Amino acid sequence: MAFESLTDKLQNVFKNLRSKGRLTEEDVKSALKEVKMALLEADVNFKVVKQFVKAVEERAIGQDVMNGLNPGQMVIKIVNEEMINLMGSETTEIAMQPGKAITVIMMAGLQGAGKTTATAKIAGKLKLKGKKPLLVACDIYRPAAIEQLQINGKKQEVDVFSMGTDHKPAEIAQNAIAYAEKNGHNVVILDTAGRLHVDEDMMAELQEIKETVTVHQTLLVVDAMTGQDAVNVAKEFDEKVGVDGVILSKMDGDTRGGAALSIKAVTGKPILFVSMGEKLSDLEQFYPDRMASRILGMGDVLSLIDKAQASIDIDEEKSRDMAGRMKKGKFDFEDYLESMKQMRNMGGLSSILGMLPGMGIKTSDLEAAIDETQMKRTEAIVLSMTKEERRNPKILTPQRKHRIAKGAGVDIATVNRFIKQFEQTQKMMKQFGGGKKGRGGMGGMFGGGKFPGMGGRFF
Incomplete structure (x- = not known):
């Protein structure tokens, strides 16, 4: 379960804070030292941890907190608020074009990150909101990717556009948009090819698609289980192609959670969704406040209701x-x-x-x-x-x-x-x-x- 180790460690820190009637400056610093170690062990970016702990300490050692009726609870409240700020404060949704205009979304990511599955999951989410999405198979190097997209499209009852493996991805994207215009689709989602690592050929291909068609949203799928590597991948993609939002896959796995806490702070790009399982319905909107509550062991009743x-x-x-x-x-x-x-x-x-x-x-x-x-x-x-x-x-x-x-x-x-x-x-x-x-x-x-x-x- 994502954040399991981090949650348990933070709960122990908070338990010690609550047990004290009054807090000294040394108590706060000692507690934050343990918070710092827990975050680093969760593979959160070192600079992010340093800035986070500094922000909490500056607020927590203020007179209002130290002399308050329940200083332990106040420190926990501050940690919660700063963690929400770290992950973006507000929930970000995919920006859609107004009226009947077609929104073109390009999915990007490394091979094995779960991009093709995430593409179908997003199509399902948009369909529930009354959109008519079209999935486009732009991965010409992996025939299994085309088949996988077609199978998942059928499960989601969403149309899939494919031209096989003999055409350039940019050409496929161009033809797909023309097809969407004729058939009443208002969202086109391009499933592009991934590589085992970031390379020039992949970036050039993505840039060519963007030069050939108007891409309104570029969404990057990163594997949450890779921790800090996921943050580095997001940074590279954003610098070379431009990214509008991030989707964290495999958040249900044995991940330390560092990517969720670092991506926004390092890249400035919001997390839009988190994938919590293998089923096509297992895609959750990312709410920074709800995620902070989960990490701190405070529960997430709103997501449970959803x-x-x-x-x-x-x-x-x-x-x-x-x-x-x-x-x-x-x-x-x-x-x-x-x-x-x-x-x-x-x-x-x-x-x-x-x-x-x-x-x-x-x-x-x-x-x-x-x-x-x-x-x-x-x-x-x-x-x-x-x-x-x-x-x-x-x-x-x-x-x-x-x-x-x-x-x-x-x-x-x-x-x-x-x-x-x-x-x-x-x-x-x-x-x-x-x-x-x-x-x-x-x-x-x-x-x-x-x-x-x-x-x-x-x-």
Whole structure:
């Protein structure tokens, strides 16, 4: 998970600050020294770290902070604000041409950065906003890139323009715009060729495209897992071709996060999107304030809400019906399967908990707290039931339970334990929904800290 190590280290620093009633100048400097080391280990640019720590220190050692009622909290607030400033303060969107004019977007990046996938992801985002995008295969050196773009275009239900590998990219771009004008497309996205490293041929090709057609936005895709190298690549591309915005790919990987914290400060170019997974829907708008909250372990509820709204594919009436049944304690195994599906669409339980503030769980502890294997096992139990059994668990006789256990590849005790936990959860939901006194809050709702089949205790 991105920023995992950095988040844990910063949370430890903040815990020490909160524990002190009053702060001395030495306390602040000592804490910022640890913040500095954590940022450097996360592969944040050295100059950026130096300027960041200086800015925080100048504000934190002021009289208003040191003599305030809660100086520890004030220092954390300042770190948060300066981190937001570091990443750009405001959210930047792709600048579109006014009216019905066609917007031409050129995608650039090194080979392996995830450029072709990001191209299709952006097309999907723009389509949701009412645009009619056209994907253009300008990578003539890698036939697989053309095929990949066509496959992803089909998945996104977006048209793809290709002339094969026998024409120059600039010529393909020119013909694609003419095609877009005839067919009512208002966004043209050029997927260009990448190289293993920055070279003159690649830059010359990109410059030729820009000289042949009017490119309104040049977006650079960089691999977040390469850390400081991603920042250097962004700087080179901007100097030689000109870049309007950056897309960080592979932010869901084992990355130290330095690129996200350095790119804007080093290049002056905003991060537009971050790619958080392999699915074509796994592209998030980059919000500096939300990212700062994630890094500092304060959660990101707004992004969680966005994910929930985007992932829910059931109609409003069905949603209300499920909520009503939960309040009455009539939440059945069919609802359980639906909730598991929605949870996966939102990136899994680890991803959801990681966005919630105040959970009291370190990022590094999430995997231990949640047994994903156990969740799959209990889902297999439910899938081994008939529809009638899922909707009316009261008919589950010992013979039926033995059949279910065999189908799921578990023993009968596991099935009995899961069903018992589920029944307890139903009762707690009924109490919670009916406003009765009892163990309220999320822990009460989920059976005293354990949602059925999720393994570890996390509430």
